[in-house]
Amino acid sequence: MTPVVSLQQVSKRYRQTVALDNVSLDVPPGTVCALLGANGAGKSTSLKILLGLERPDSGRAEVLGMDSSRYDLEIRRRVGYVPEHLSLYDWMTVAEIGWFAAGFYSPGYQRVYAQYTSRFGLEDSQKIKTLSKGQRAKVALSLALSHKPELLILDEPTSGLDALVRREFLESMVDVAAEGRSVLLSSHQVSEVERVADMVAILLNGKLVCVERLEDLKRETREVTVTLGDVHMRPPDIPGDTLAHVQFGHEHIWMVRNLDESRLAESVGLNTPFQVRHPSLEDILLVMLREYRRSPTDNLIESTV
Numbered sequence: 001m002t003p004v005v006s007l008q009q010v011s012k013r014y015r016q017t018v019a020l021d022n023v024s025l026d027v028p029p030g031t032v033c034a035l036l037g038a039n040g041a042g043k044s045t046s047l048k049i050l051l052g053l054e055r056p057d058s059g060r061a062e063v064l065g066m067d068s069s070r071y072d073l074e075i076r077r078r079v080g081y082v083p084e085h086l087s088l089y090d091w092m093t094v095a096e097i098g099w100f101a102a103g104f105y106s107p108g109y110q111r112v113y114a115q116y117t118s119r120f121g122l123e124d125s126q127k128i129k130t131l132s133k134g135q136r137a138k139v140a141l142s143l144a145l146s147h148k149p150e151l152l153i154l155d156e157p158t159s160g161l162d163a164l165v166r167r168e169f170l171e172s173m174v175d176v177a178a179e180g181r182s183v184l185l186s187s188h189q190v191s192e193v194e195r196v197a198d199m200v201a202i203l204l205n206g207k208l209v210c211v212e213r214l215e216d217l218k219r220e221t222r223e224v225t226v227t228l229g230d231v232h233m234r235p236p237d238i239p240g241d242t243l244a245h246v247q248f249g250h251e252h253i254w255m256v257r258n259l260d261e262s263r264l265a266e267s268v269g270l271n272t273p274f275q276v277r278h279p280s281l282e283d284i285l286l287v288m289l290r291e292y293r294r295s296p297t298d299n300l301i302e303s304t305v
Contacts (some may be wrong), residue, residue, distance in 0.1 A: 001027055001028060001029065002029075002065050003026040003027055003029075003062075004026075004027055004028070004029050004063065004064055004150065004151050004182045004184075004206055005025070005026070005027040005033070005182075005184055006025070006026050006061070006062040006063075007023050007026075007046065007048060007049070007050070007059065007060075007061050007161075008024050008060045008061075008062075009022050009024055009052050009058065009059040009060070010022070010023045010024070010056045010058070010059035010060070010255055011023070011047065011056060011057050011058045011059055011063055011301070012042075012045055012056050012057050012206070012263070012269050013057055015203075016036070017044040018136055018205075018206045019042045019206055020042045020045055020046060020056070020061070020198060020206050021144070021205075021206040021207050022210065022218070023042070023046065023059070023203070023207070023208045024059075024108070025046075025201055025208060026151055027182065027184060027199065027209060029150075029180075029182055030172060030177070030180045030182060031054065031177075031179045031182050031183075031198045032121070032176075032183040032185075032196050032197050032198045032199070032295060033182070033197065033199040033200070033201060034185055034187060034193040034196075034197040034199070034201070034203050034214075035047075035184065035185065035186040035187075035203060036186075036187065036188070036190060036193065036201070036203070037202055037203035037204055037289075038187075038188070038204070038289055038293075039094070039188070039190075041072065041203040041204055041205065041206065042184060042203045042206045043155070043156075043157075043186035043203055044084065044118050044155055044203075046186075046203070047153055047155050047184070047186060047303050049061045049068060050075075050081065050153070050184075050196065051063070051067050051068065051072065051076055051081060051119060051153065052068045052069060052071070052072020052073075052075055052076065052211055053072070053074060055069055056069075058161070059129065060203035061076075062271060063075045063079060064078060064079070064150060064151060064171055064234050066199060067144050067154075068186075075107075076129055077104065078149060078150065078151075078237065079149050079151045079152070079153055080144030080145055080149035080151070080153065080154070081152075081153045081154075082137070082140045082141055082144050082152075082154045082155065082157050083140075083153075083155050083161060084155040084156040084157075085273040086136055086137065088122050088128050088140065089128060090127070090128045090129035091128070091129065092128055092137060093124060093125055093127055093128070094117055094122050094123060094124050094126050094128070094131075095114075095117075095124035095125070096128075097128060097139065097143070098110055098113035098114065098117065098142070098143070098146070099114070099144050101146070102146075103145040104235075105146070105295055106147065106300055109146050109147050111147065112145075112146040112147075113142055113143065113146035115143035115212060116141070116145055116146060117138070117142050118136040118144065120141075120168065121137060121138075122138060122139065122142075123136070124165045125130060126245055128204040131165055133160060133161065134161050134162055134164075134165035137158075137165060137169070138165070138168070139155065141157070141169065141172060144194075145172065145176070147180075149181070149182075150181055150182065150187075151181065151182045151184065152173070152181065152182070152184070153183075153184050153185070154169075154173075154183065154184070154185045154186070154187075155185075155186050156187055157185060157187070158170075158187065158189050159187075159188075159189075159298075166189065170195060171194050171295050171305070172187065173185070174196055174202055175197050177196070177198075181202040182207050182262045183196075184289075190281055190285055191280070191281075191284040193281070194214070194280065194281045194282070197214050198214060198223050199211070199212070199213050200212055200214050200217060201283065202288060204288060204289065204291055204292040209288065209292075210243065210288070211273065214281065217277075217281070217284070218278070218280075218281065218284075219271075220257050220258060221243065221255055221256065221257055221278075221279060221284055221286070222240075222251070222255075222259040222261075222277070222278065222279070222281050223250060223253065223255055223256075223257065223273060223276070223278075223279040223283060223284075224238055224256055224264070224275070224276055225253050225254075225255070225270060225274060225275045225276075225277075226251070226252045226254075226268050226273070226274045226287075227247055227250050227272070227273045227274070228251075228252065228253075228272065229250070229272075230250075231247075231249055231250055235252045235265050236257050236268045236272075238254050238259070238264070238268075239258035239260040239264060239267050239269060239301070240256035240257060240258050240260055241256065241257040241258050242256055242257075243254070243255040243256065243257060243284065243287075243288060244284075244287045244288040244290075244291040245287075245291060246287055246290045246291050253287055255279065255283075255284050255287045255288065256263070259276070261276065264276070
């Protein structure tokens with residue numbers, strides 16, 4: 001089965017800043033994949049390379065089986081894309097911008113666009129320049145969906161939007177997935193992503209540190225909290241595969257895959273208090289972010305990447 005999105009050993013540097021470091025990722029068809037990470041982790045750079053808006057320094061990117069460096073125009077014609085920073089013709093009305101976009105697509109685009117704008121409560125006669133941020137986002141999503149793309153790419157689509165508009169975006173993603181199409185979105189709204197994503201890919205400092213089906217990651221991961229008597233004590237070895245480990249004074253927190261709970265008490269010490277719980281996706285990501293922020297900063301990504 002050909003992936004809808006593929007990055008193969010992709011690296012990208014902006015002067016001395018490493019945006020992507022040997023990243024490989026395949027997204028199968030019919031999947032909602034969330035690209036997660038802090039601001040500047042390389043999420044937007046990944047999407048721009050896939051769309052042919054940036055060229056990688058090394059490696060290969062493909063979308064719908066097409067090389068992003070060679071078929072960038074065809075990819076952008078077939079994919080629905082909503083960037084983080086919207087660029088719309090402010091002097092047009094809601095209806096006019098749909099009419100204008102319809103010229104680039106097959107017959108029927110304008111009719112579907114009108115259905116989406118009506119569903120989102122937009123008035124045809126409204127000027128783009130008079131719309132709120134949430135309304136402009138709805139126009140952008142309507143434009144991206146109206147040619148019924150096989151793949152929808154969203155770059156921080158709900159950033160700065162109110163709760164109702166964010167919920168409408170999520171519902172639209174669920175609708176796309178229900179039709180067997182694919183969604184790739186970057187976001188820091190982790191609790192919302194958790195409701196719709198089938199698959200998560202976590203980027204930290206330009207490195208892809210985790211690619212998992214969400215249900216597998218949550219089912220197999222445990223949060224282990226151990227409280228030591230002395231902040232300088234060597235932390236115990238936790239029996240399992242450690243995703244991340246951070247320390248807050250006397251308290252140590254691990255995110256562990258495949259934890260062997262039968263050996264845990266012996267590993268931490270019989271008189272040492274500890275807790276084990278099922279973490280949310282947000283809990284997992286926060287501990288991973290905290291560990292990476294405490295690592296050497298020579299490779300940190302600037303917030304503009």
